[in-house]
Amino acid sequence: MVRAVLRNVFLKSLREQRAALAWWAVGVIALCLMTVAFYPSMRDSRGMAEYFEEAPEWIKTVMGDPSEFTTPTGYLNGELFFMMVPILFLIFAISRGSGAIAGEEQAGTLDLLLSNPLSRRRVLLEKAASMLAALLGLGLALWVGLALGAAAVGMDISLLRLADACFSGVLLGAVFGSLALALGCASGRRGLTIGVTAALGVGTFFLKSLAPLIESLEVWGKLSPFYYYDAAQPLKNGLSWAHAAVLAGAAAFFVALSVFLFDRRDIAV
Amino acid sequence: MDGVAVKAEKLTKFYGRTRGVVDLDLEVRRGEVFGYLGPNGAGKTTTIRLLLDLIRPTRGRAEVLGLDSRRDGVAIRGRIGYLPGELALYDRMTGGELLRYLANLRGGADWGYVESLAERLQCDLSARIKSLSKGNKQKIGLIQAFIHHPELLVLDEPTSGLDPLMQHEFHRLVREMTEEGTTFFISSHNLPEVERISDRVGIVREGTLVAVDDVDSLKRKALRRLEIHFASPVPREAFAGIAGVRDLAVDGVTLRCTVAGSVDALIKAAARFEVLNVVSPEVSLEEIFIDYYHGEGRAP
Numbered sequence A: 001m002v003r004a005v006l007r008n009v010f011l012k013s014l015r016e017q018r019a020a021l022a023w024w025a026v027g028v029i030a031l032c033l034m035t036v037a038f039y040p041s042m043r044d045s046r047g048m049a050e051y052f053e054e055a056p057e058w059i060k061t062v063m064g065d066p067s068e069f070t071t072p073t074g075y076l077n078g079e080l081f082f083m084m085v086p087i088l089f090l091i092f093a094i095s096r097g098s099g100a101i102a103g104e105e106q107a108g109t110l111d112l113l114l115s116n117p118l119s120r121r122r123v124l125l126e127k128a129a130s131m132l133a134a135l136l137g138l139g140l141a142l143w144v145g146l147a148l149g150a151a152a153v154g155m156d157i158s159l160l161r162l163a164d165a166c167f168s169g170v171l172l173g174a175v176f177g178s179l180a181l182a183l184g185c186a187s188g189r190r191g192l193t194i195g196v197t198a199a200l201g202v203g204t205f206f207l208k209s210l211a212p213l214i215e216s217l218e219v220w221g222k223l224s225p226f227y228y229y230d231a232a233q234p235l236k237n238g239l240s241w242a243h244a245a246v247l248a249g250a251a252a253f254f255v256a257l258s259v260f261l262f263d264r265r266d267i268a269v
Numbered sequence B: 001m002d003g004v005a006v007k008a009e010k011l012t013k014f015y016g017r018t019r020g021v022v023d024l025d026l027e028v029r030r031g032e033v034f035g036y037l038g039p040n041g042a043g044k045t046t047t048i049r050l051l052l053d054l055i056r057p058t059r060g061r062a063e064v065l066g067l068d069s070r071r072d073g074v075a076i077r078g079r080i081g082y083l084p085g086e087l088a089l090y091d092r093m094t095g096g097e098l099l100r101y102l103a104n105l106r107g108g109a110d111w112g113y114v115e116s117l118a119e120r121l122q123c124d125l126s127a128r129i130k131s132l133s134k135g136n137k138q139k140i141g142l143i144q145a146f147i148h149h150p151e152l153l154v155l156d157e158p159t160s161g162l163d164p165l166m167q168h169e170f171h172r173l174v175r176e177m178t179e180e181g182t183t184f185f186i187s188s189h190n191l192p193e194v195e196r197i198s199d200r201v202g203i204v205r206e207g208t209l210v211a212v213d214d215v216d217s218l219k220r221k222a223l224r225r226l227e228i229h230f231a232s233p234v235p236r237e238a239f240a241g242i243a244g245v246r247d248l249a250v251d252g253v254t255l256r257c258t259v260a261g262s263v264d265a266l267i268k269a270a271a272r273f274e275v276l277n278v279v280s281p282e283v284s285l286e287e288i289f290i291d292y293y294h295g296e297g298r299a300p
């Protein structure tokens, strides 16, 4: 068992994350179940929608149409997919992306790993693949949690649409995870990488959220990965292939950039 | 296949403005044990990491087993074993798991051989690496370097942290492997150790290779400090002018001096008196280097 799992860098990196991934999955599933459990009382209270009717216009622009808030998609978007899911995916992905190279470099184990007959590109791609696999695992946990919750309280939502929205989260995570990978490859410093990537995450989140409010920012909002994450409303309309392709393309670009940067650099002791 | 295992040509590395090594010309022959001797900060680790393509030269180039260190890194690393100077292992794995993993990255290994090495070095493979002492981690580091029977072993301060018994076992391993034709490139800041296991020695100081010599001729030139305690006061004149003796100081019953090369003449002179004790405090590498430096390192 252990022998097979230690066959290559990809499997070994995945194995290293198994405990973390298990805890994340438990947490995410619990969060989904709790959130969905409150849905019936939300749906049945008329007051909520009225409360939102009176909300200022800018809140409606950012959060969506309040009359939608008591529908299953509206509820899940507002409670989970608008902010909570991106936060979780970003934390998870940035932690993995920054650890893959910069973390191992600071721990000093990169010397040993790179003294094997593997090219740096190969090591990096296997580590990027293991990060992606872990993100898919987290996405799966999110989907399972929501599907279980929906079944338990009789929430009327398509499992396929749920999968679309979860996958959009995975792609968003892949963008920031691979950005952290690239910054880690450039700097070799994990703390710095986490800080800069998280700051970019917060910045681009607000960029996308505020852009619709300010005319001069409107176009700039499309520079934010968060725009491609949920502007097309995957939970309601299904995955927009164009938007998904932008996210996947950005992630692929950052991985390629990582290879480029990592290949050229001195490994620190 | 020529007779050169490692070749550096004008190999130079600067870390920003900090000097790593400068214009290093080096040749390690196949089948020999090459001791790479120098004090801390001399540039030993820099040289070794350049050979492994972990860092890139500022100028110059290196060949390992006839392959270019930059272009053919993967092929080179498939044929050499490496022990990092600042060894860091995956703390959360056991020694056995780590060795399995590293063996798998090289396409598998003869596990019986791994176990026999572990037994000889008295290394527990089932313990988590986190819980191991520095010496035991070093043993795991050594085993992983040997695991695939490489043609060339590049070992950066291999005995640091090993107790004397294990150092001895390591020396025996080196001897056995050289008999099978393995080449060793071993860095050290410890002269007696290098004298014991090497065929040839390169001395590096402040980033430059000061001298390369057979270990025998190094021994002939090496400085030794001697302190001889006599039963009764001895005259200074009895020891003046003996070949190779420097810094002679006779203080009643105690003689102190530094000897370059053979101590034979001095000992014979001392034997005319009643000798109570002979002490040889270790000469610091720095002193040996200064000697080389003045002697043959650079034209004045």
Ligand SMILES: Nc1ncnc2c1ncn2[C@@H]1O[C@H](COP(=O)(O)OP(=O)(O)O)[C@@H](O)[C@H]1O
Pocket: A268, A269, B015, B018, B019, B020, B021, B038, B039, B040, B041, B042, B043, B044, B045, B046, B047, B085
């Ligand atoms: N990553 C680095 N960045 C800056 N300076 C370094 C780095 N690595 C080594 N040096 C410097 O290069 C010189 C040679 O160091 P090193 O090769 O480690 O010597 P040794 O292994 O002989 O002790 C030292 O002055 C050291 O401070």
Ligand SMILES: [Mg+2]
Pocket: B041, B044, B045, B046, B085, B156
């Ligand atoms: Mg060193």
